[in-house]
Amino acid sequence: MYLKLSHVQKAYSGKEVLKDYSFCFSSPKTYCIMGPSGCGKTTLFHLICGLEKPDAGSVESSPEKLRFSVVFQEDRLLESLDALKNIQLVTPKEVTGEQILAHLSRILPPESLSQPLREFSGGMKRRVAICRALLAASDVVLMDEPFNGLDPDSRDTTAAYIRDMTRDKIVLFSTHQESDADLLDATICTL
């Protein structure tokens, strides 16, 4: 399984964000995308999962139709629902509520699981978004700054959970801290 970007270019209102970017991501491996703010990390993820089209170049994969799951920069959760319902929205029917709750309790305090998401802190929402991406059926997991808003303890617990859940997948995540790459045993790619 691989994901190949060839000579990809993307510009917004004439401002070039990605210029002639080529790389081949293969599985099972974790890649840490690093670079200064505005260098195109989020754009790269959007191009890979098909939310945007490149101005030039191509995104190819084998098998042709890969399934993606994403931890977006802004969580993109439904605040009126609880964590379980947010995850059930994207998981296949075979994944039961009990299984999801068991996963959530690995990275969240158990007493928080029945609360609506609007009562969660930023870090707790981040962990729900990560759990959602890891429980959805996918071949490629894209995580845009997944450790944002997490304290050192929950960062370690969440990293262990991610490592455990992505052993057979292509994982791409962006960060500004090199130590995050060590946490997920990732190969660093600089944009």
Add this chain to the structure above:
Amino acid sequence: MKISIMFKNKRVRQILIIGFWLILWELLSRLLHNQLILVGPTEVLLSLAALLPTGSFWLSILFSSIKIALGFISAFLLGMILGCLSFRFHWLKELLEPILLLLKSIPVASFVILALIMIGSPGLSIFISFLIVLPIIYTNTMTGLSNTEEKLLEMASVFRVSFWKKVRFLYLPPLKLQLETACKTALGMSWKSGIAAEVIGVPNMSIGEKLYMAKIYLNTPDLFAWTIVILILSAIFEWLFLKLLKHI
């Protein structure tokens, strides 16, 4: 001290405000001393009490309510269906635009006279409340759907969320919020226009007919009593429908 505490209670304050206006109304009617121009609240209540035991009072309420509710519900359903389709298919939105603009701009009286010639008086209030409510629901359905967060829709597309889950969890909440506000306006408008149509068409056993008769016989207390009945019915309908909408 006690009075200021009482005034801080919202319900007490509301009762006092209503009481103030009722007293002012009573005083004005006594000052004018002309029952043709302005009757006081006491006469209106007496007139209403006289109407209550009559069969035609309840039958008029029943028939008018059924007709207006029919007009409202059919416009609500069609407005929502057309609104959803127009949100999805831009060509349909463009096709319907001139008709909806026409419905919004033409005075209700013109519609009533036209409809009276075309369909006669019995179904007039159904047709008129339908025509008035349809553009309100249609426009607000499209606004509600376009209020759905683009970023959540992107998330749903990446995770391949099913169509029905998208409808239930992403489109329905902002749509419900928009329709709740729209229904408050639309329900009031359906009663106003429906009764206005009945006053012009004068169908048998209708509130409009009773208002028309009150006008012919210069029976101002009856006119006021029926107006209060319309206000109460409109409020009951609004309460019932919004409660129903909240449960969807």
